[in-house]
Amino acid sequence: MTNPAVAKWLEEIASAKAKAQAKTPKVSPLNTIATDNGSKVALSGSQSNDLSKGKTIMSASPYGIFPLFDLKTRKKQLRLVLPPPPTKPGPGECCGNDCNPCINTLYQEDLAEHQERVRNLKAAYEHACLELERGKEQDDFLPAPSSPLSTKSTAIVLEDKDQKTGGMSLRSYRPFKILRKDYLNDNTLLVVCDTPMPSPRGTPTEAFPPAVNRSGLGDGPLESMFHILIRFRNGSDDYLTKAFTPVALKAEGDRKDEGMEGKLTFMIKLYPTPHLTSDMFRRLRVGPEGDDSSMLYLRGPIHTSRTPLKDGSIDTIPLPEAARKTRARNHRIVMIAAGSGITPMYQLLQRLHHDEMQADRHGNSRQEIDLIYCNRTKNDIWLRQELQQLKTDPAIADESPANPWRRRTVRIQHVLSSSLSNHPDEKQEEEYFHSGRITLDLLRDTLQHSLQKEPVAAEDDTLQILICGPPSFNTDVSRMLLQLGYSSSSLENRCEIHILE
Numbered sequence: 001m002t003n004p005a006v007a008k009w010l011e012e013i014a015s016a017k018a019k020a021q022a023k024t025p026k027v028s029p030l031n032t033i034a035t036d037n038g039s040k041v042a043l044s045g046s047q048s049n050d051l052s053k054g055k056t057i058m059s060a061s062p063y064g065i066f067p068l069f070d071l072k073t074r075k076k077q078l079r080l081v082l083p084p085p086p087t088k089p090g091p092g093e094c095c096g097n098d099c100n101p102c103i104n105t106l107y108q109e110d111l112a113e114h115q116e117r118v119r120n121l122k123a124a125y126e127h128a129c130l131e132l133e134r135g136k137e138q139d140d141f142l143p144a145p146s147s148p149l150s151t152k153s154t155a156i157v158l159e160d161k162d163q164k165t166g167g168m169s170l171r172s173y174r175p176f177k178i179l180r181k182d183y184l185n186d187n188t189l190l191v192v193c194d195t196p197m198p199s200p201r202g203t204p205t206e207a208f209p210p211a212v213n214r215s216g217l218g219d220g221p222l223e224s225m226f227h228i229l230i231r232f233r234n235g236s237d238d239y240l241t242k243a244f245t246p247v248a249l250k251a252e253g254d255r256k257d258e259g260m261e262g263k264l265t266f267m268i269k270l271y272p273t274p275h276l277t278s279d280m281f282r283r284l285r286v287g288p289e290g291d292d293s294s295m296l297y298l299r300g301p302i303h304t305s306r307t308p309l310k311d312g313s314i315d316t317i318p319l320p321e322a323a324r325k326t327r328a329r330n331h332r333i334v335m336i337a338a339g340s341g342i343t344p345m346y347q348l349l350q351r352l353h354h355d356e357m358q359a360d361r362h363g364n365s366r367q368e369i370d371l372i373y374c375n376r377t378k379n380d381i382w383l384r385q386e387l388q389q390l391k392t393d394p395a396i397a398d399e400s401p402a403n404p405w406r407r408r409t410v411r412i413q414h415v416l417s418s419s420l421s422n423h424p425d426e427k428q429e430e431e432y433f434h435s436g437r438i439t440l441d442l443l444r445d446t447l448q449h450s451l452q453k454e455p456v457a458a459e460d461d462t463l464q465i466l467i468c469g470p471p472s473f474n475t476d477v478s479r480m481l482l483q484l485g486y487s488s489s490s491l492e493n494r495c496e497i498h499i500l501e
């Protein structure tokens with residue numbers, strides 16, 4: 001038999017315990033965050049609800065002002081979680097080629113934005129703490145509506161600046177699996193990645209965003225040229241980064257290209273060992289995912305810059321005027337390329353081909369394209385088959401009976417420096433071959449040939465000369481053009497000369 005006084009006392013204790021339990025919030029391990037002083041606190045309010053849905057705490061980088069409930073003191077507290085700073089590019093992650101945007105510039109921009117965000121958050125946190133001390137009930141701890149932090153959520157998840165998932169990024173190097181690695185000859189490597197190539201118009205896809213064009217130029221064919229940066233690890237904390245222009249190849253011919261059509265493809269010029277960049281490419285292999293030697297680390301796409309050549313000097317200021325002219329449908333383009341310098345020219349030819357295919361049936365377009373392509377031997381010519389095909393495509397060939405409204409001429413002249421000492425200049429299968437090096441006469445004849453054609457509409461008519469090759473080649477050709485009287489200000493401003501680099 002229990003003493004009635006003891007029974008009453010036990011009842012009182014049980015009732016007090018029940019009341020206390022009812023007051024204590026139910027805390028799941030997920031909703032508990034360690035405070036700066038080491039005690040465990042429970043998240044409360046809407047934040048706790050958000051977290052229990054697994055929305056923010058599982059996320060990589062939620063930051064903001066978090067309302068907490070300290071289990072020891074049983075008081076509401078606030079916790080400030082700052083966003084992580086942007087990652088500083090490592091040594092060698094910039095290719096040194098003045099890309100726009102350069103990875104270091106993006107880092108500086110992100111850092112400035114981060115510092116601003118931290119300043120605002122700290123101010124908002126101090127304000128919210130004061131309000132709490134004064135006993136004002138705060139459902140959410142938000143800064144003033146004018147602040148950039150003003151939002152209905154107290155936890156903010158860092159946004160993905162590139163607004164995409166898993167694709168190529170401008171801010172970081174991301175790994176892409178190598179599908180194929182083929183030697184096309186003893187100094188040319190073909191590397192195909194398991195990611196789609198963008199369309200010739202540069203239509204953005206989830207995997208492949210449009211090239212960022214910060215130069216203020218338009219979106220004409222010339223502005224659509226882009227390259228991608230390939231990064232190799234060079235030692236434990238160092239990188240080697242080089243620019244490459246991807247090309248879209250077709251699955252045909254003797255290269256047995258099945259499975260690579262539409263994939264991001266690079267053609268790489270290899271130099272004799274020892275050559276750091278070439279040796280890095282030689283070490284790549286087609287292998288299982290996760291193995292670093294079977295992945296290419298890529299950043300981009302980056303708009304390929306053009307340097308206009310003016311009388312006597314190279315002017316590095318972009319020409320917005322040129323951009324407008326490029327969009328005109330009448331093109332007289334003279335491309336002068338050497339070796340791997342063909343890749344941006346091919347990209348442009350594909351874009352022009354694409355635009356021509358899309359051209360309005362009743363539109364009046366005309367393209368006069370001359371390509372002078374310099375190599376050592378016939379065996380060194382890149383994309384010979386593809387160039388020939390673009391030139392003779394019956395859908396767009398000059399005065400094709402099937403498509404009389406489209407008119408385009410592509411004339412290709414090869415200049416071979418070593419193999420033709422015993423072959424005179426010749427024309428074979430619609431291809432012209434010259435022996436030796438590019439000369440003033442050849443340039444003069446080609447430019448005159450291009451200018452002789454009747455323009456469709458005089459106001460649209462512009463001659464564009466594009467040069468791409470090794471630095472010494474670019475300098476030699478520029479000098480010859482100036483000698484012939486061509487510069488970006490000649491021919492009543494109807495001539496533009498651009499060095500692609």
Ligand SMILES: Cc1cc2nc3c(=O)[nH]c(=O)nc-3n(C[C@H](O)[C@H](O)[C@H](O)COP(=O)(O)OP(=O)(O)OC[C@H]3O[C@@H](n4cnc5c(N)ncnc54)[C@H](O)[C@@H]3O)c2cc1C
Binds near residue numbers: 242243
């Ligand atoms: C926008 C852009 C796009 C590019 N696209 C392509 C592309 O699609 N495909 C491609 O192959 N390259 C491309 N390049 C060039 C590429 O980025 C490298 O510069 C090239 O592979 C040379 O490597 P490197 O810079 O390490 O050579 P470096 O060692 O810096 O040499 C520079 C130059 O010296 C010469 N050279 C170097 N080593 C040797 C050697 N052993 N024997 C003979 N000559 C030598 C070459 O002419 C070389 O270009 C592109 C460059 C730019 C800027």
